Amino acid sequence: MKERFAIGFDPFVLPFLVGMVFVLGYCLFGLFRILWQLPREDRRKFLLSLITPATALKNIWDIFCNCLLHVKLWKRNKMLGFMHSSIAFGWFMLILLGHLEVFIYCPERVHLFYYPIFFNYFVANNESTIGGAVLFFLMDFFLLLVLSGIALAMIKRVRSRLFGMRRTTRPSMLDRIGLYSLWAIFPLRLLAESFTAHISGGSFLTIPANWVFRQFLGNDLNLLPTWWAYSIALGIFMVVLPFTRYMHIPAEMMLIPMRNAGLRIRHPRKGFAKMQVLSCPGCGVCIDACPMSVQKVNIKDCTVYLNRQIRRGNEKRIEEISDKCLLCGKCEAVCQVGVEGPKMRVAQRSVRRYGLTPDFAAIDTAPLVQAAAAQVSKAAAGPKVLYFSGCMTRLTPSIGKAVTSLLGKAGVEFTWMDREEGLCCGRPLLTAGRIDAALALIRKNQEIILGSGASVLLVSCPICYKIFTERYSLPGVRVVNYADFFAELLEQGRLKLEKSDICYVYHDPCELGRGCGIYETPRKLIGQAAGIAEAEKNRAESICCGGSLGSLTLDFAHREVMTRKALDNLYGSRADAIATACPLCLSTFRRYSDRPVRDLAEVLDASTVSSFQP
């Protein structure tokens, strides 16, 4: 090993150095700003989590798996996974090995930023020693890995369908500059190292290349220009990085610890939300996933565009995008970096100023409490069941009828809380961003439920169920979804089912599936009561029925297209009928479906054979 230059410096490192200093400074400044924007308790929580060994280890592991290996992408599409992980992991290893070389061979240079990057220029090593040979081999190997990833990236630009993507975003001008400089970095590195290989050594990639070049370029004059080019490409990439989608590289590394610390979005533009926006690489996976993307006019309202508009500060579009979304949660389910599109939108809705605030003080719950309590107290021993059917079930009374019929057959005594009059659960207000009003309604409902003396709150609407489990405080009351409740009754033998010969395809309602994580129980129940088929897109990737109350501005004409698209997905299974577990999905599908649509309770009720005899 020998250092080729005693001063250890050459002007060609300057572009790289400028870029490096700029990007480091920018990111550090941005990080401090975001930390500053976090509410005090969140900041504390975050900083504490960094020094807690368990979360710190988890952070490192998650960063390794997601930022370097892109495990989630692999699961989605092998080509996409390989492309991203080869670039990220290969590059990381090149940097790591570069540092290792400096540490081993010239530790007095470790303080020089650029030494590991341009090691082969400054240091001539000997590949005939075992250590040298291994290092050179590894360097070439990882360079080859990165180059293969870059080649795939170039192919993807032209034919994104090969990577399982139908639509991707159109990169902006700066994105393109970043992209092309990124593509240029590694071929230039290969060139530079190849030209230097007969001086500094190389391995299976660089030595043959060096031999080829020397056949017709016999002098070393090409050496310096290629190192300059390599350094300039690096410099350009790092200078434009903060203004391009490549900002996701540093941002995601900070997003993961923040998420592991348990932070939540509190402000649509600041702190945690901002980190999510910066972490979005604009991969466009959420475009194909979004139910709104079936129509061209609505494509630009997907989450990736929300992130883009927030970065650009386009207030008008941010408002529009925030109001249109169905909050179906699918973009969040497919997003590789964990951008919480629906939550960002609700946060955006909640900072809006209104001239008039809902006021529910005038609603007197006393008669409701009394009525419920009188009936609950009449129930014999055993759990005191209070059934809440929710607003939407009033438009699909068959659900309420089937639920009560099943309860009757199983011999469960119950009180129907909102049979005559009831209050809304508060979730529509919450998703519209009117948080205080929602909380006021929640308090009213809590009064009724707690005042009734019930011990079980049975809920058949997943929209209500979600808010009951997440926002209500009901000590001593077990909130249970009807699917779980009926599964229990079946287990206890209080309901007996006989398989009918109808075949149902089960549609996962957004709120029950992605919202509450209940996927299997309804399937199990339907499987016992009838035949069951699966649609192509199901479970976490089920397509919103289009009726969601989450959207504030979508009108019926637009919703109809989405509903038909969701129905097509269900028809694909060739089932005779559609089953779902949400009153809103039910009424939306019934509008347009060409085959019967039934609620879970109706399916079960039709197949129940024996009644319970105590």
Add this chain to the structure above:
Amino acid sequence: MIDFGFGLSRSSSVKLDEVDLGLYHKLEALEPGVRVCMSCGSCTSTCTAGPWSGMSVRKLILNLQRGKDVEKMLSCCMLCGKCTMVCPRGINTRHLILSLCRIYGKKQ
């Protein structure tokens, strides 16, 4: 109608030339659907807030068209969305209500 200056009941005639339709027009700009309401009352019959406040989208729209106060009704809406689901004219009533809340009481 001839006003005799006395009568058994108070006149309920609306003089459209005199009422202030500012709020209605502003709402029209934000949610043009308000124009196509045919006062069928489907929204009223399903309203969750109705029993407590007399909320009714039909009445709300009529009141706006006559320049009458809507605050009490409006402040009880729970945004449950049933009125939107049943409206035969496909009016996005929730958006109508939210838009109205936004512009309510604001100058210009």
